[in-house]
Amino acid sequence: MSPFFETIRVEDGKAWNLSRHEERMNRTRQKCFGEENPLSLASRIGELPREGLYRCRVIYDREIRSVEILPYTPRIIRSFLLLRSSIEYPYKSCDRSEIDRLFAQRNGADEILILSPEGRLRDTSIANVALKLEGIWWTPSDPLLPGAMREKLLTEGRVRERDLKVTDLERLEAFAVMNAMVGFREVPTPRFLFG
Secondary structure, three states: OOOEEEEEEEEOOEEOOHHHHHHHHHHHHHHHHOOOOOOOOHHHHOOOOOOOEEEEEEEEOOOEEEEEEEEOOOOOOOEEEEEEOOOOOOOOEOOOHHHHHHHOOOOOOOEEEEEOOOOEEEEEOOOEEEEEEOOEEEEEOOOOOOOHHHHHHHHHOOOEEEOOEHHHHHHOOEEEEEEOOOEEEEOOOOEEEEO
16 A cells, blocks of 8 residues: 655744644544554654745655655646546545546646546646635535645635536636645636646
8 A cells, every 4th residue: 555645834934734634644544554543743744944835745654654844836727627537536645646647638738627427526636626606615525635725614614515517617706726735726717628
């Protein structure tokens, strides 16, 4: 079994949303390895850079195997190639070969938007998505991976869940991506291309 990872935003000495990342890590350890004793991320990531934006990547299986902190620059994403796939990715596994295979098909688009075979929206290769419809932000009820930022925004009531279909893209008022590193980011004038 491939190891798993968490990606944590570190900005000006602060690790964002750490408790949710820790909860997901320990939930994954329990489900995949039967590990009942939780691990603490705070005690393992060490001293954080005091200034700037960084990506903290924690690799783990039964135990935390490595912690890496690197400077981070967000990618500019404006165009999405829509791809249907039956891919499943319920845990944040280091084995992203199927996602990488889909991403390689983007044909000049900045990113992919993965759809279920039935045409329901799921995720991009790196982020959950949200659509603003009739003034309300909605996120797919069946994401590829329920992200820590998505969970936070659902708990806060800033986004709601529902089945979203490819046809909803035709009537959206706004589109956003969300993950640990970018938070919740609206995509100005997104372009959706059909593969």
